[in-house]
Amino acid sequence: xxxxxxxxxxxARALDVLGERWTLLIVRELALGPRRYGDxxxxxxxxxTSLLAAxxxxxxxxxxxxxxxxxxxxxxxxxxxxxxxxxxxxxxxSLVEWGGGLAPPPPGSFDRxxxxxxxxxxxxxxxxxxxxxxxxxxxxxETLWLQGDGERVRLETGxxxxxxxxxxxxxxATFQALATGRTxxxxxxxxxxxxVQGDADRARLFxxxxxxxxxxxxxxx
Amino acid sequence: xxxxxxxxxxxARALDVLGERWTLLIVRELALGPRRYGDxxxxxxxxxTSLLAAxxxxxxxxxxxxxxxxxxxxxxxxxxxxxxxxxxxxxxxSLVEWGGGLAPPPPGSFDRxxxxxxxxxxxxxxxxxxxxxxxxxxxxxETLWLQGDGERVRLETGxxxxxxxxxxxxxxATFQALATGRTxxxxxxxxxxxxVQGDADRARLFxxxxxxxxxxxxxxx
DNA sequence: CCGGATCCGTAACGATACTG
DNA sequence: CAGTATCGTTACGGATCCGG
Numbered sequence: 001x002x003x004x005x006x007x008x009x010x011x012a013r014a015l016d017v018l019g020e021r022w023t024l025l026i027v028r029e030l031a032l033g034p035r036r037y038g039d040x041x042x043x044x045x046x047x048x049t050s051l052l053a054a055x056x057x058x059x060x061x062x063x064x065x066x067x068x069x070x071x072x073x074x075x076x077x078x079x080x081x082x083x084x085x086x087x088x089x090x091x092x093x094s095l096v097e098w099g100g101g102l103a104p105p106p107p108g109s110f111d112r113x114x115x116x117x118x119x120x121x122x123x124x125x126x127x128x129x130x131x132x133x134x135x136x137x138x139x140x141x142e143t144l145w146l147q148g149d150g151e152r153v154r155l156e157t158g159x160x161x162x163x164x165x166x167x168x169x170x171x172x173a174t175f176q177a178l179a180t181g182r183t184x185x186x187x188x189x190x191x192x193x194x195x196v197q198g199d200a201d202r203a204r205l206f207x208x209x210x211x212x213x214x215x216x217x218x219x220x221x
Numbered sequence: 222x223x224x225x226x227x228x229x230x231x232x233a234r235a236l237d238v239l240g241e242r243w244t245l246l247i248v249r250e251l252a253l254g255p256r257r258y259g260d261x262x263x264x265x266x267x268x269x270t271s272l273l274a275a276x277x278x279x280x281x282x283x284x285x286x287x288x289x290x291x292x293x294x295x296x297x298x299x300x301x302x303x304x305x306x307x308x309x310x311x312x313x314x315s316l317v318e319w320g321g322g323l324a325p326p327p328p329g330s331f332d333r334x335x336x337x338x339x340x341x342x343x344x345x346x347x348x349x350x351x352x353x354x355x356x357x358x359x360x361x362x363e364t365l366w367l368q369g370d371g372e373r374v375r376l377e378t379g380x381x382x383x384x385x386x387x388x389x390x391x392x393x394a395t396f397q398a399l400a401t402g403r404t405x406x407x408x409x410x411x412x413x414x415x416x417v418q419g420d421a422d423r424a425r426l427f428x429x430x431x432x433x434x435x436x437x438x439x440x441x442x
Numbered sequence: 443c444c445g446g447a448t449c450c451g452t453a454a455c456g457a458t459a460c461t462g
Numbered sequence: 463c464a465g466t467a468t469c470g471t472t473a474c475g476g477a478t479c480c481g482g
Contacts, residue, residue, distance in 0.1 A: 003453080003474090005267070006329070009336035010320030011249050011313060017323065021240065021455075028232050037464050046226070048456045053465060062323070077464080084322065091315035092232060098312055099231030101305065102238065102283070108227070115230035224455095224472080242474075258445055269475045274446055298445080 002058060017062050018088075022047050024095070026055055027064065027081070027088055032114050032144075033156035034068055034080035045110055064088070093122040100212065111172060113139035114157050116179050120210035121146065121155050128153055128209045133202055136164035139175045166198035166206065181211045223279060238283050239309075243268050245316070247276055248285065248302065248309055253335050253365070254377035255289055255301035266331055285309070314343040321433065332393060334360035335378050337400050341431035342367065342376050349374055349430045354423055357385035360396045387419035387427065402432045 002020065005012040018024055022044060029035060029043055041052055056079060059065035063082035070078040081088075096119045117137065121128070131148040136159065145160035146153055170178070174193040177183040185204045188194035196203045223241060226233040239245055243265060250256060250264055262273055277300060280286035284303035291299040302309075317340045338358065342349070352369040357380065366381035367374055391399070395414040398404040406425045409415035417424045 008326040008330045008332040010340050011316045013323050014316045014320030091319055094312040094315045095232045095235040099235030102234050105229040109229045111229040119231050
């Protein structure tokens with residue numbers, strides 16, 4: 001089917017499944033919640049449609065990805081992570097940590113707040129699971145939400161399914177600065193670049209918990 | 222040079238550097254100690270020589286890989302991991318963990334004890350760094366050695382540079398069974414499939430510490 | 443002989459058009 | 463909207479060739 005390294009090594013076999021172009025970015029997208037085929041295509045600029053279809057079929061075989069019926073009216077078909085897909089969380093976290101050490105991206109790159117927020121979630125300390133305020137984030141028109149439930153932090157694209165207890169609105173540059181700790185909630189509020197609806201203390205706690213401290217909190221050996 | 226996703230996302234940027242075919246397997250090989258160009262080529266069956274040269278040059282740019290002079294007589298040129306390469310240890314560990322959940326490899330795959338031992342080292346618990354006995358392992362003619370120094374576990378291919386305190390000799394199948402805990406040192410010794418030179422208690426401790434317990438000791442979130 | 447560079451056939455990818 | 467079909471382009475794999 002797909003080209004294999006034909007090695008017994010676990011690393012090589014993992015890469016047999018995950019190592020081809022776009023594969024882990026599909027997993028990244030679905031780590032942000034279930035999506036429709038067309039949404040995936042739109043969020044992976046440059047990827048051809050036939051390739052996306054082939055990758056999804058491939059990943060289904062390993063239960064990395066699973067077909068599902070999306071919630072809400074319309075019973076639309078979509079894709080979500082399977083059990084072997086959610087098991088990729090530590091791998092995605094390693095990639096985020098390592099990628100954080102690279103030079104800053106060239107201007108003109110595609111950017112989405114959801115990617116930054118996913119990186120924040122993946123590298124957040126364990127206490128972040130107790131952040132139980134439903135928080136909606138709107139960055140430059142893009143909206144997403146998250147909530148900790150004591151077990152893990154749910155993070156999905158789109159508007160919050162219930163009325164959020166905290167709502168943060170900003171532009172991309174400000175959000176990036178907040179994410180990396182280059183600015184603070186107070187400064188961003190004072191300059192009008194960040195709007196906070198809800199408790200300002202909660203907003204401060206939010207960025208304290210999820211901030212992409214770079215260099216990273218070395219995990220592993 | 223190489224094709225990029227052109228996304229600001231840290232995952233995508235990490236994959237811009239690491240995501241192409243063979244790249245992480247080169248890192249895996251160099252995680253087993255410095256090597257010469259020809260050795261890398263021999264240990265990566267199927268890889269073309271021009272591609273290896275291109276990958277090495279690419280990885281040098283990011284200090285994942287570095288040119289070096291090999292120890293020993295001859296002052297031969299070789300390659301070793303750079304700082305950004307050794308920083309890939311947690312990523313390799315994640316791949317090992319995830320790959321361990323896949324179906325067993327098809328027969329006829331390439332196999333080396335060094336790959337299994339690297340997987341054991343990457344997923345071993347922290348106490349393994351205190352395993353300070355120089356241990357040489359010979360599996361089916363292939364030899365490698367390792368030693369903990371209290372900080373980390375050094376693991377390299379080839380014979381031990383000093384007289385080992387423990388020496389284990391077996392065939393591939395037996396070593397695999399010992400690595401995955403499907404057999405014990407005592408059983409393998411009793412059946413003559415494993416020869417232990419040195420303290421048998423140390424040999425037992427060795428496999429206790431490094432055994433690829435599958436399912437894994439969940440690390441990360 | 444080792445460390446590559448060159449060349450060329452094949453397989454993978456990317457863009458667009460097309461179909462149920 | 464969710465894919466399949468087609469086709470030009472790029473990347474890879476294998477063999478051969480070259481300089482120290």
